[in-house]
Amino acid sequence: MIVTVTYNPAVDQTIQFDEQMAPDRVMRADEAQFDAGGKGINAAQFLTAMDRPCVATGLLGGFTGSFIRETLQDDGVETAFVDVDGTTRLNTTAIAAAGEYKLNQAGPTVGESVVDALLEQVRAQSPDRVLIGGSLPPGLSPNAIDRIAAGGDWETIVDTGGDVLRELDAQYGLCKPNRAELGDATGADVSTVEGCADAADAFRDRGFDRVLASLGADGAVLVGDTGRLYAEALDINVVDTVGAGDALLSGVLSAWEAGADDETALRTGVAVSSQVVQRAGTAVPDLNDIGSLRDGVTVRQL
Numbered sequence: 001m002i003v004t005v006t007y008n009p010a011v012d013q014t015i016q017f018d019e020q021m022a023p024d025r026v027m028r029a030d031e032a033q034f035d036a037g038g039k040g041i042n043a044a045q046f047l048t049a050m051d052r053p054c055v056a057t058g059l060l061g062g063f064t065g066s067f068i069r070e071t072l073q074d075d076g077v078e079t080a081f082v083d084v085d086g087t088t089r090l091n092t093t094a095i096a097a098a099g100e101y102k103l104n105q106a107g108p109t110v111g112e113s114v115v116d117a118l119l120e121q122v123r124a125q126s127p128d129r130v131l132i133g134g135s136l137p138p139g140l141s142p143n144a145i146d147r148i149a150a151g152g153d154w155e156t157i158v159d160t161g162g163d164v165l166r167e168l169d170a171q172y173g174l175c176k177p178n179r180a181e182l183g184d185a186t187g188a189d190v191s192t193v194e195g196c197a198d199a200a201d202a203f204r205d206r207g208f209d210r211v212l213a214s215l216g217a218d219g220a221v222l223v224g225d226t227g228r229l230y231a232e233a234l235d236i237n238v239v240d241t242v243g244a245g246d247a248l249l250s251g252v253l254s255a256w257e258a259g260a261d262d263e264t265a266l267r268t269g270v271a272v273s274s275q276v277v278q279r280a281g282t283a284v285p286d287l288n289d290i291g292s293l294r295d296g297v298t299v300r301q302l
């Protein structure tokens with residue numbers, strides 16, 4: 001069973017414009033959508049949609065927190081959140097003619113005591129795996145992640161920014177940087193797929209059994225004891241990429257929970273992320289029928 005921890009959840013607002021964004025004028029969106037978001041929360045929704053036992057934990061507060069709580073309940077996601085005084089953030093993705101604009105807030109300031117409260121929630125679930133995903137709200141340091149990783153005999157997976165990844169000291173089963181985060185974490189040249197695989201492999205020495213690096217339209221690499229696996233992305237019609245990394249990671253974890261090997265897990269991750277990027281925002285698509293997409297993913301050793 002997997003527990004996801006989101007220290008800094010978000011309501012994801014996705015708005016779409018037919019025209020170019022421009023300063024000093026009113027832009028009117030054709031479409032608007034609100035989703036429950038934040039990396040661990042997205043993963044919990046995707047895992048639940050794939051029928052994998054999972055509980056979402058994290059910090060919630062204010063009207064945005066209530067929205068997330070209700071949305072997850074409606075979607076049948078099990079939850080064990082800790083309440084905070086501040087208001088959970090609202091992150092905006094604007095899809096415009098020139099591309100995607102991602103506007104993420106810092107989130108409410110919290111005190112260190114939330115780490116103890118969350119750890120208690122995690123321990124109460126007795127998970128095999130714990131996924132800690134997303135940025136840290138003001139008031140917390142990377143130690144908040146290390147404390148949960150070291151707080152029980154579960155395998156911990158971490159998906160956070162490169163600057164935070166670099167600061168972690170505990171032992172982790174996996175980290176999932178995207179290309180920019182891998183570059184930030186390692187300082188390596190990540191301009192080629194091979195360069196990413198080298199950087200990911202070297203980064204394992206910092207306390208990560210495996211590194212899953214997501215490379216957007218270039219696909220993903222999974223580096224571990226079984227070698228350096230590379231999967232090309234599928235040629236699909238991308239609406240927006242919010243939640244793409246969370247979907248990739250959820251697919252990999254879902255396959256591992258079912259006992260699959262790394263190659264099948266990577267294929268599954270690419271298939272799930274391909275489904276998600278074809279829909280706006282972090283809305284959860286049908287993930288019960290990804291078999292043909294998964295069969296279309298090519299994986300090779302680098």
Ligand SMILES: Nc1ncnc2c1ncn2[C@@H]1O[C@H](COP(=O)(O)OP(=O)(O)O)[C@@H](O)[C@H]1O
Binds near residue numbers: 238243245277
């Ligand atoms: N333009 C794209 N075309 C096809 N697949 C994509 C595209 N962008 C993302 N993906 C899929 O989503 C996965 C995660 O994307 P990425 O953008 O690296 O994650 P993150 O959201 O963490 O930045 C990729 O490994 C790929 O499978």
Ligand SMILES: O=P(O)(O)OC[C@H]1O[C@](O)(COP(=O)(O)O)[C@@H](O)[C@@H]1O
Binds near residue numbers: 134244246282
């Ligand atoms: O915690 P961060 O790094 O600010 O990211 C939060 C945002 O990332 C998301 O989890 C999407 O993440 P990915 O695109 O990396 O999968 C959104 O739901 C959320 O608004």
